[in-house]
Amino acid sequence: MIDPQDDDSADRVDDEPPDEPPDDVQPDRVPPDGAPPSGGRESAGDPVLVADGGFGDESGATNEPRISFYGGKWASTIPLAFFIVWAIFQSGVLGIGDTNGLVIGALVGTILGMFFARGDWKTYADTIFEGMTQRVAATAIVAWLWAGMFADTLQVGGFVEGLIFAANALNVGAATFPAAAFVLCGLLATGIGTGYGATIAFVTLFFPAGVLIGANPVLLFAAILSGAVFGDNLAPVSDTTIVSAVTQDADIGGVVASRFKYAIAAAIPAFAAYLIAGSIMSGVSLEGAVALRESANALGLVHLVSMGTVILTAVAGRHIVEAISWGLVVAVAFNLAFGLSSVSDVLVFTVPEAGTFSSLPFVAVGETAGVGGSLYTGATGFFPLIVLTLLIVAMAQIMIRGGGFAAIQEFLLNSVATNVRRAELTMVLGTATINGMITINTAAEIAIAPYIARIGEKFNINGYRRANILDANTSALGYIFPWAGGVLVGYQVMVGPGGLGEQYGAEMVVNPIEVVPYVFHGWFLVIVFLLAAITGFGREYIPDRISEEVSRA
Amino acid sequence: MSRFEKFLAGWSFRGSTPDYEPGDVLEVMVTGDAGGETVARIGDSTLRIEDAPDDAVNTRIRVAVETWDETAHRGTGIYRETVGGSAF
DSSP states (O other): OBOOOOOOTTOTTTSOOTTOOOGGGOOOOOOTTOOOOOOOOSOTTOSSOOSSOOOTTSOSGGGOOSSOBTTOGGGGGHHHHHHHHHHIIIIIISOOOOHHHHHHHHHHHHHHHHTTBOSOHHHHHHHHHHHHTOHHHHHHHHHHHHHHHHHHHHHHTTHHHHHHHHHHHTTOOTTTHHHHHHHHHHHHHHHHOOHHHHHHHHHHHHHHHHHHTTOOHHHHHHHHHHHHHHHHHHOTTOHHHHHHHHHTTOOHHHHHHHHHHHHHHHHHHHHHHHHHHHHHSOOOOOOOOOGGGGGOOGGGGGHHHHHHHHHHHHHTTOOHHHHHHHHHHHHHHHHHHTTSSOHHHHOEEEESSOOTTTTSTTEEEOSSOEEESHHHHHHHTTHHHHHHHHHHHHHHHHHHHHTHHHHHHHHIIIIIOOSHHHHHHHHHHHHHHHHHHOOSHHHHHHHHHHHHHHHHHTTTBOHHHHHHHHHHHHHHHTTTSTTSHHHHHHHHHHHSTTOHHHHHOGGGOOOHHHHGGGOHHHHHHHHHHHHHHHHOBTOOBGGGOOOSSGGGO | OOHHHHHHTTOSBOOSSOBOOTTOEEEEEOOEEETTEEEEEETTEEEEEESOOTTOTTEEEEEEEEEEETTTTEEEEEEEEEEEEOOO
C-alpha cells in the first residue's frame, strides 16, 4: 500500500481535475430534494473512472421513506428538532441539567411528530420500536450499566481520598495546585469514566483544599473541569467513549488506544498552561483549617490498579463487559481486603426489622426497605440516560424512515463535505455546534452520531477516527460554557444547600462564565482536532485496519 | 495488531488521496452506485468495483485491486465478498 503526500487534486468542487468530463456528463449527484439522480455516465462499461465517489446512491427502492408526513420529508425531523429546541431551552437557557427533563422533551417531541404522520399511525409507532431495538442502543446500555457499577465501587473505595494523599505527598503548593488538580482529576475521571462524577468529587473535596492554601479559585475550577474533559474523552468506561465507539462500529479498547495521541497532544500544553497561569493568577485570602486534607488516605491509590485492569484489558481487545467485570472484581477485592469499604457499601439489602438473614454482611436493618450500595447506585444512576438514549434513537429512526435524515445527509455531502478534508471539518464543527447547544453531552453525541457515521463512511474514514472526532468536542464542550452540564454540576456543589459558599463564604464560589477561557484541555482538544482535520494528523481509512470487538459485542 | 501497536497507529499526517497497488485486497465501504458503476471513495481516491451486488451501496465488502492510477488516484477492483454493513 502506498501513502502519498497530501494533495487537493480530488476536491471536486473548487478545482475540477483536468481529466474530468464536462459538467453535463458529470457522474450522478443527488439533487437537494433527494430525487433520483438525473445525470449519469454515457456508458457504464466505459473504463474512465467515476470522479465523485458515487454519492448518487440514496435513491431507489432501498431508501424509500416508509412514513409519509404532512409537510414532506422535512416534517420527519420534527421529533428530534423539537427535542433539540427543548434541550437548548432547558439546559442552555434555563441552566437545568436534568436528564429526566430531557426524557420528557423526547416523549413530547415523539408525540408531536405523530400528528404530522399521514395515514395509519401504527407505522409511526412501529418505527419507535424499530429504533429502540437497534443494536447500537443496546450495546451502549450494557456498557453503561457495567461502567456505572465500577465507577461507584471506586468512589466508595476511597479513590478520591487516595488522590488527595498523592497531592499532599507531592507537597503541592498554591501555584502548582491547579496543574496537580488537572492531572489527578484526569486520573479519577479516567478511572470512573464520568466527568460529572469526577467534577463533583473534586469540587467537593479538592477544590476547597486548594483554595484554602491559596490557589486561584477560577483557575482551580477550570483545571478540575479540564481533568473531567480528559477522563470523559479517554476512559474506556466513559459514557461518551462508549457511545462514540459503538455508533462508529469500533471496539472500545481500540478507540481508547487510538485516542491517546490526541488526548496527550492537548494535555501536555494544558498542563504547562496551568503551571504558568498558576504562578501568575493569585489566590484569595481565606482563613480556615485545612481539615479536608485530613481525609487523605494512601490506600485509596490501590484503585489505580483497578483502573489499570480495565484499561489494559480493554486495550488488549477483550470485550468491554469482560474488561469492566475484571476491574470490578479487583476493585471489590481491594475494598474488602484493605478495609476501604464494607460489603454493605458495595451491596446492601435494607429490611425494616431484624430477622433470620440480618446477620449477613449485605443485609442491614433500616427505616425503609430497599436495595443499595455502589453496584445498585452505579447501575441505576444510568437509568435516565438509558431511557433518553432509547428515545433519541427512536426519533432518529423516525427521521430515517421519513426521509429527513437522507435529505440532511445529501445536503451535507453535496454542498459542504465535498472532499475528505471538508468532510472531517464538517464532522468536527458539526459535533462542536450540537454540543455547544445541547450541553448534556452524551445526549448531544447520540444525536449527531448517525451523521458522523454516514459522512465518514462516504469517505471510508476509519471507525476509530470517526469515534475520536465525535468524542473530542462532546467531551470538551460539555465542560467549557457556563450552561454546560459539567460546569453546572460543579457550580451546584458550590451554591447548593450546604454547599461550599455556605461553608466557606462567597470566595469559594466561582462564576461559571469566568472559567470559560481557562478550561485549557477542552480548548486544546478542539484545536487539536481542527488541526487534525486540516493536516490529516491521525487520519486512518477503513482499509487500513479493521475494528476487532464490535462483532462480538 | 499488538497492544503497543494500537497506541502507535495513526501517529502520522495522512494524505487525502491514499494509493493502492494491484493485488491489494481491501475491506472498504461501498460509497456509491453512480451511473451503473459501483464505487468506493477512500478519502478523495476512488475505486470502481466490478461484479458487485446490486445492493452493495452502504455495505462493507472485500475487494481485490486490479488496476491503480497513482496520478489520478483512481483504480478498479473485483468484488470478493460482503463482510458487513453501515455502522448506523
